[in-house]
Amino acid sequence: MTGSKRWFVIINPTSGNGSCNRKWTDIQKLLISNKFNFEFVFTQYQNHSFELTQGAIKQGFRDFICVGGDGTLHNIINGIMDQKEVLSTDIHVGIIPIGTGNDWVKTHQIPNQLEKAIEIIKKGSLKIQDVGKIDLIPENKRPVYFINLAGIGFDGYVVSKVNKYKHLGTLAYLAGAFLGLFSFQNFRSKVSVNAEQIESKTLMILVGICKYSGGGMQLTETSNPFDGILDISIVKDIGKWDIIKNLPKLFNGKITSHKKVETYKTTSVSIDLLDTKKPFIQADGELIGTGNIEVSIIQKAFSFYA
Numbered sequence: 234m235t236g237s238k239r240w241f242v243i244i245n246p247t248s249g250n251g252s253c254n255r256k257w258t259d260i261q262k263l264l265i266s267n268k269f270n271f272e273f274v275f276t277q278y279q280n281h282s283f284e285l286t287q288g289a290i291k292q293g294f295r296d297f298i299c300v301g302g303d304g305t306l307h308n309i310i311n312g313i314m315d316q317k318e319v320l321s322t323d324i325h326v327g328i329i330p331i332g333t334g335n336d337w338v339k340t341h342q343i344p345n346q347l348e349k350a351i352e353i354i355k356k357g358s359l360k361i362q363d364v365g366k367i368d369l370i371p372e373n374k375r376p377v378y379f380i381n382l383a384g385i386g387f388d389g390y391v392v393s394k395v396n397k398y399k400h401l402g403t404l405a406y407l408a409g410a411f412l413g414l415f416s417f418q419n420f421r422s423k424v425s426v427n428a429e430q431i432e433s434k435t436l437m438i439l440v441g442i443c444k445y446s447g448g449g450m451q452l453t454e455t456s457n458p459f460d461g462i463l464d465i466s467i468v469k470d471i472g473k474w475d476i477i478k479n480l481p482k483l484f485n486g487k488i489t490s491h492k493k494v495e496t497y498k499t500t501s502v503s504i505d506l507l508d509t510k511k512p513f514i515q516a517d518g519e520l521i522g523t524g525n526i527e528v529s530i531i532q533k534a535f536s537f538y539a
């Protein structure tokens with residue numbers, strides 16, 4: 234099975250705080266012993282996976298393996314979604330998670346152990362999930378696609394700080410969130426969703442497809458990557474101490490029942506930032522800029538081994 238396909242393996246040597254360099258030797262041996270016919274390449278700079286993916290598609294590759302974290306996978310998906318050569322669902326991605334948060338794989342129960350992750354890819358069963366699309370208004374940039382969760386405000390701020398703490402592994406996001414609380418300022422926003430307009434002071438606004446982000450936090454309600462629906466959480470003007478008191482609820486999903494959190498299910502949402510100082514936007518844990526955005530969903534567009 235694996236031998237008849239040609240696999241293109243993309244490795245981010247900086248994922249998981251550099252643990253990749255150690256792990257790649259083992260991964261390569263496992264791919265060889267499992268008879269994968271593969272070419273591989275190490276990324277050399279940020280977003281390099283985007284170009285590598287598009288180049289490999291042009292060369293005829295349809296099966297990819299991502300060796301990295303959520304950010305590497307995010308860049309590969311953007312490479313797939315941004316090209317017109319082939320249907321996105323004709324390209325299949327296997328994931329060997331070696332990142333820090335590895336949040337997307339949690340929803341699909343793709344294991345972090347190398348042997349088990351490779352076993353899943355070898356088995357060859359495919360799933361197809363929805364993809365979110367973010368249009369930054371009015372910038373004429375290409376859309377940004379995401380498969381896990383996008384957010385504006387505090388979570389974008391945490392992403393901007395978290396690199397400093399990556400040596401702490403999965404605790405990096407918690408450390409970033411805790412320390413960020415003391416410097417982040419809530420902002421005014423207008424969210425247009427399902428014919429409603431919600432104008433409020435906000436800590437963060439989240440748009441979820443899958444369940445987990447920020448190293449295992451669950452900030453949206455009952456997200457399902459196969460239902461064609463975006464799960465929105467508007468976290469209003471919660472104070473710092475209230476968040477600290479509710480820390481466990483950030484991880485067990487109960488935060489969505491807090492009286493200052495409003496949730497919506499929709500297929501599209503517009504978010505306007507009303508203050509002059511604009512907060513960061515993150516998608517799958519990658520900073521993508523700032524400004525007003527429109528987010529929509531593309532049903533069943535990403536095919537992966539799981």
Ligand SMILES: Nc1ncnc2c1ncn2[C@@H]1O[C@H](COP(=O)(O)OP(=O)(O)OP(=O)(O)O)[C@@H](O)[C@H]1O
Pocket residue numbers: 245246247248249250276277278279280281301302303304305306308331332333334335336399518519
């Ligand atoms: N060679 C490189 N040098 C510097 N940065 C890189 C390189 N290759 C990729 N990157 C960037 O590294 C960032 C982090 O990658 P990734 O998300 O895979 O690992 P991680 O942050 O450890 O994991 P997670 O996102 O799951 O916490 C991404 O923004 C990616 O664009």
